[in-house]
Amino acid sequence: MLNYTLRRIAIAIPTLLILVAITFLLMEAAPGSPFATERGVPAAVLANLEAKYGLDRPLIQRMGIYIWNIVAHGDFGESYRLKDRTVNDLIAQGFPVTLVYGGIAFVVAVVVGVSLGVTAAVRQNTRLDYAAVGITIGAQVLPNFVMGPILILVFTLWLGWLPGGGWQGGQWQYIIMPVIALSTSYMASIARITRASMLETLNSNFIRTARAKGLPMRRVVMYHALKPALMPVLSYLGPAFVGMITGSVVVDLIFSTGGIGLFFVNAALARDYGLMLGLTVLLGALTVVFNLVVDLLYAWIDPRIRY
């Protein structure tokens, strides 16, 4: 296990380097410049800007300097657009926000999703099942860019219960709507996967054996069926968790949360090379780490899996 973990981490390093290289190449290939404006920038001004951000150097050299600064100083460089801030600064401000609402949304999605899925499977073809399936289908087809404004309309304008946006350091009333908007569709997917997988498990031989021994249903579900039934859910949860904590542009955009999702998209649109690279590396590293965590969890849940 330890060996496997170390090997995976060793592979992660070249993976991230390749990611940086590809990002550099894509940025180079994308049309447009971070300094272009409607007014047109005079050549002398453009030259000054390119010199300041090192864009007058060859691509390989820029890449080398960039990687060296990260490795040696943990320095992701400067944002080309948000000129008063470094990329480290922006990540330090935006990532905790995303982590908090993404983390909570993840917990909510898992708890509600798994409960709904299990209930629906255990009570298959009852009204409860139909209701659960109905809710999950509804939640899945309602995209969060539609749900967000509706939540604001209802809870802010009509009921006046919650502020319509902002973060204010993460006070609870600012977290509720982002969490609902972000977790719903994940919750629906989790519920549907759980239900399908649970049904399959409940029909398997070892469950029949457990029932035949006379174990109560609750015990069968909790101690025998749940763990194997969660295997497919788990493989969904890895990417889902990364997706949630790496930011949602829709949530940031609608609720003005200040998370990194919006930074990422804005950076790409504005050709803010510095910020875009920094966030790509961060999100790449998170993806690598959480994929590893999921693989290790597999082994824990299913003893048949050996590394």
Add this chain to the structure above:
Amino acid sequence: MKMKHFFASSATALLLAATPLLAAGTHPETGEALSDNQTFTYRMMDQFPTIDPALNEEAEGHKVIRDIFEGLIIQDDQGNLIPGVATEWSSPDGNKTWVFKLRPEAKWSNGEPVTAQDFVYAWRRAADPDTASPYSWYVELSQIENAGAIVAGDADPETLGVKALDDHTLEVTLETPLPYFPAMTTYATFAPVPQKVVEEFGSEWTKPENIVSNGAYKLTELVPNEYNTRVKSDTYWNADETIIETVTGIVINDDNTALTRYKAGEMDYDEPLPAGQYPALLAEMPDQAHSVPRLCSYYYAINFRDSANPALSDVRVRKALSYAVDRDIIVDQVLKGGQTAAYNFAHEKTAGFEMPTIDYGTWTQADRDAKAKELMTEAGYGEGGEPLELKLIYNTSEAHKAIATVLAQMWKQKLGVNVTMENMEWQTYLEVRKEGNFDVARSAWCGDYNEASTFLDLVTTTHGSNDGKYSNARVDELMAASKTSMDPQAAYTEVEQILADEMAIIPIYHYSNAFLLSADIKGWPYDNVEQNWYSKDLYRVAE
């Protein structure tokens, strides 16, 4: 519309004057009872990139800079120039040298006096290639001696034509006389910056914990993509007359979300409104919805390059395209925000600018359509002639898309022109437009300062944003001469006539600014066409 608003606000004022005073104070000039809650919250469409005056290049950052830094000259609610840090200014030699007298009581937020040296430092810094300001061209545009050479790296920033004669006298030497130089100093680039603080903190000097500023407010909080807060500065020379205590800008990208939150009472000012919603909002909230002229012109650039469709080199085709555009449909049916149809380039409300009478603007649309068809046939295109295919580019936006669709439809129906519409995101669009890979391109221009040359310079041969590459020696000559002329109006009129005769661009409309403002916020500069509002002039009256 404007008349209605004036009536409404004066009626409110009368009513308020008649009610007994409930709040702690009254307004020193109008006598209105003031609310205890002197806060002002406004919506920002996007996070501004910087509040460093030298680096700023856009409007959202400028709003903050106007509040926290004060330049030599500021604007009143009509857009007129009034004293900021400078109490008086004059040119002893016909607009080539300008001398500014600074008020001795002006102070930085750390208590130190604001001196002429602070301006010298700030202006040199803005031009210095090491600062790499994207707006350094503005210093060059203002004609200050040596600015161009400094920006290009050919001269030392110390050689900039600005010097402190003493602590409170600033002398500026220009390369060519410029009558509107004082107006140009109202922009952020020319605000003073505190040398010691800039040198101590480097690029982090504008962070709330480091910043020292000289305006009516000081920045206390700034969370990117979320909000910023500024509070009244006690060291500001006119703090006694500053009423609003706290100003908050909150970032809301989405127009519809912003509108919902405005209705929920979360802010006092919301702009821009969702496209086409202004009339409904005006009916719903007549005391809060406003539309005022804004110093920008919307037009379609025509590509004059050889690589573009050769038909466009025929003036008859260009005229036909322009005549066939029913501007009234665009402003009244599509935009519905108080914009006005345009047949010329410079905005009709530009200070000191007399709108020339453009012939085709006085015709009926039926006449224009008939003339368009006639010209098109003469040129050998359209019905019975060669088919004309045009490539139209625009950048991502609902309004741009709607206008492009309407144009393409009009050209197709009236002239038989087949238009290929290409939508691109902003940075790509800028590059494609710059490279000239289009036949007609959606464009707009907002005045850098309130004088017609800010528009009309754009159609001169060498202008950086003349992306259609229109070139006319007479226009170049007129615009060059207008710079030193005491009365440039004749030149402007002739340039506008040439633009219409040659149909160098297709003017579409002159902008307006449609917005919502809480009914209890007063002091708004509705008549400032640059929409430069200063929080220090606002106040909230008691309900």
